[in-house]
Amino acid sequence: MGDTVNYEQQDGVAIIALNRPDSLNGFTPELCDDLLQAFQRAEQDTSVRVIVFTGEGRAFSAGADLKQGLEGERTIQEKLQCEYRPVLEAIAQIPKPVIAAVPGFAAGIGLSFALHADLLIMAEDAFLLSPFTTISLVPDGGANWLLIKQLGYHRAYQLSIESERIGAVRCLELGIANKVVAADDLRDAAISWGLELCRRAPLSLAATKKVMRHAMDNDWASCFDMEAEVQEQLRASNDAKEGVTAFFEKRDANFKGD
Numbered sequence: 319m320g321d322t323v324n325y326e327q328q329d330g331v332a333i334i335a336l337n338r339p340d341s342l343n344g345f346t347p348e349l350c351d352d353l354l355q356a357f358q359r360a361e362q363d364t365s366v367r368v369i370v371f372t373g374e375g376r377a378f379s380a381g382a383d384l385k386q387g388l389e390g391e392r393t394i395q396e397k398l399q400c401e402y403r404p405v406l407e408a409i410a411q412i413p414k415p416v417i418a419a420v421p422g423f424a425a426g427i428g429l430s431f432a433l434h435a436d437l438l439i440m441a442e443d444a445f446l447l448s449p450f451t452t453i454s455l456v457p458d459g460g461a462n463w464l465l466i467k468q469l470g471y472h473r474a475y476q477l478s479i480e481s482e483r484i485g486a487v488r489c490l491e492l493g494i495a496n497k498v499v500a501a502d503d504l505r506d507a508a509i510s511w512g513l514e515l516c517r518r519a520p521l522s523l524a525a526t527k528k529v530m531r532h533a534m535d536n537d538w539a540s541c542f543d544m545e546a547e548v549q550e551q552l553r554a555s556n557d558a559k560e561g562v563t564a565f566f567e568k569r570d571a572n573f574k575g576d
Contacts, residue, residue, distance in 0.1 A: 323352040324374060325359065330367040331512035332360040333505075339375025344383030345427055350401040357408040364575065367520050368512035369412070371435055372419040372505060373428075378444070381426020402427060402459050409434045410531060413524035415515055419508035420444045421501065423483075430459025433468070436527060438494065439508050440486040441501035446494065448478045467534060468494055519557045520575040 324335040334356045336343035343349075360366045373379055392400065409416050409431070418424075418435035425447040432438060432446065448457050448465070457465070457478050465474035469492060477484060489495035499507040515523065525548045533541045552558055557573045564571035 320348055320352045322346070322349040323356050325356050327363075327366065328509055329513060330365060330516035331370055331509055332363070332366040332368070333370045333372065333509065334360065335371075336373040336379055338383075339373075339377075341383055341385065342377040342380035342422075343373040343375065343428070344380050344385070345402070346383050347397075347401055350405055354405045354408055357405065357412055361408075361412045361414065367414060367516045367523070367575075369414055369416045370419055370505075370508045370512050371409070371416055371431075372508065373421060375422075377422035377428075378418070378420040378424040378432055379426075379428025380423070381428045381449070398458055402430075406430065406434050406460060413527065414520070415512075415523055415527065417508050417512055419504055420446070420486075420495075421504055423447055425449055427459045427461075430457075430461045430464065433464040433494070434460065437496050437511075438489075439497040439499065439504065439511065440489060440495045441504045442486050442498050443501050445483040445485045446489060447481065447483050449481045451479050452481050468492070517570070517573075519561060519571070519573045521552055521555055521557050521573075525552055 322336070322338055324333075324337045326333045334353070336349065336353070338344060338346070338349060357369070360369050415437060416435040417437045417439060418432045420432050420438065420440045421444060422441070423445045424432040426449060429446050429448055448461060450457050456462075462474075465478065469477070473492075484492070484494070486495060486498045490498050497507070497511070529541065529544050529548060532544055556576050560573060561571045
């Protein structure tokens, strides 16, 4: 992992931070590669139960680093498929909750990365922005799918084509963000939230993420079938036995992820 991403850990919470503050954490091929390695490291580390995903400096991310230009060895289509998509899929598929903590703003592909997380906490002065109509491009990184799923077609289309800044409080009202906190408290609040989630059963967190991600794209019947299958697997786990035992003994459960 290179210098474009910071990785640290506090108890069961891994903090993955974009680290190009001088360019407002603009995405480059190197950043995409480092970010993918960071999420792979968090997935493989059994001591990590929750991930906080944020940005160093004044912003979460301003999107693609336009100073480096849109051209290069790869076409834009190839860059989206080969550089961005693997990281976005890693966030969606990692069996651990990912909390995006947004300072300043998340714009362009940065918006897509923030929305792709499982949970979203924003600084009270932060905003989200889809600026593509100002540079004659289309929202990418799965942003069209994400915004329509969360907002519905009419509102998602309006917010995208008008390139409107969506403030933190408005994001909370729209259901895009889960929490809004003071800017100075953002990182601590996100880590505290992560530590609280570490107390929950990790197998249950992973299974709920899997089933709910499936439910977004599939019908009721297939979701019901998946719930039944996963529930059978979880019920046989040591953690489920521990949870029931702790409930009757009126104590906190000691979940070990098995």
